[in-house]
Amino acid sequence: MKLLNTIRVEKPWGKCELPEPFSSDGQGKIGEIWFDPPAELSDLLVKFIFTSEQLSIQVHPDDTRAVRLEGSRAGKEECWLVLDAQPGAKLGIGFSKQSNATDVRTGAENGTIESLMDWFEVRSGDYFYIPAGTVHAIGAGIALVEIQQNSDITYRLYDYGRPRELHLDKGMAVATFGPHDPKLRQRDVFATSRQLCDGPHFKLWCVSTTSSLSERAEKRCLIIAIKGDLQVSGQVVGQGCCALVEAGDIVLLSDGGIFLRAESLGAQSIDG
Structure with a gap:
């Protein structure tokens, strides 16, 4: 057995006060706590995420498109398990109805992409699997654990006015435009194994x-x-x-x- 080293990452949307058992230590707004992947399982990454603001609306490529667009060996599929959520906190996953690249790109450019997405009000114990190509976003007031392929390829589509680069061409090339599959989500998973x-x-x-x-x-x-x-x-x-x-x-x-x-x-x- 080997405990993995942690990496605390400040984010503009992070939290100054973290929920138990994490310590805040006056280190600014902590948005993520990563666990350094061991060489024995280098293809998995685990992180805790803490939000006080909306995160960007984004999408990740699958393995094939990661190779073609970035020369990377791996794309990024991930899953989320909600640990804590303020009342009304939401995750955006997929679209409320079938859409297309033209409408989604227009929404990303004019800020209406939020209205195209499907937003799920969440609570502790809610689980979602996010296949590559799924447009998604984490809302404010949520603490969750994320397990993912060890890849940092992210294409931001909309960032709520933050001065960061968007990646609309690549994002449209990898995105899927339908609703999230209900079979990929569960509720109250802490109740039983x-x-x-x-x-x-x-x-x-x-x-x-x-x-x-x-x-x-x-x-x-x-x-x-x-x-x-x-x-x-x-x-x-x-x-x-x-x-x-x-x-x-x-x-x-x-x-x-x-x-x-x-x-x-x-x-x-x-x-x-």
């Missing part, structure tokens, strides 16, 4: 227990501690931490605890 994602790039489970749990890891994975006391082979994994777990490691979780387990399906993981 369940699988959240079954590929194509990674698998993800939420493990939740009302009594203590002991299990042996079947294969190398990442574990993200959400609630309760978690130990891996005798080492503590604190809430809000992420650990690389090897096959055979023993995972112990206290009563009422919750953790996430992510396994790579990619070719970039290094066999042990």
Whole structure:
């Protein structure tokens, strides 16, 4: 077992006061806490995201388009699990009805793209898988954990007047223009253990227990501690931490605890 190093990232839309168990430390507006991907699972990236303002409306390419447009080996598919949300907080995912590149580009240019998107009011325990090509945005007042392909390719379509570059040509080249598939979202996932994602790039489970749990890891994975006391082979994994777990490691979780387990399906993981 190895705890992953954290990287705290300031963002203009971040928060000065972070929710427990994270410390604010007077470091300005923290928008993201990343976990440095280990060489053994270099194709996965885990981060916590905290918002006080709307994030940009954006889209990511799939692997094929990432190679063609950027010369990169990987695009970016991701998933979100909401940890906390202020009343009325929303995520924008896909479009409310079938659209097209012309209308979406016009909306990005004149600011009406928000009205084309489908906005989901969220609460703790809401889960969404975001396939590459899905136009999406995180609203204000949300704390969530994101598991993604380890890629930083982002095409911003609309940024609420912030002085940052937009990428409309590439964004239109990779975007899909329909509604989000309802099969890719779940509610109240903390209530019982369940699988959240079954590929194509990674698998993800939420493990939740009302009594203590002991299990042996079947294969190398990442574990993200959400609630309760978690130990891996005798080492503590604190809430809000992420650990690389090897096959055979023993995972112990206290009563009422919750953790996430992510396994790579990619070719970039290094066999042990």
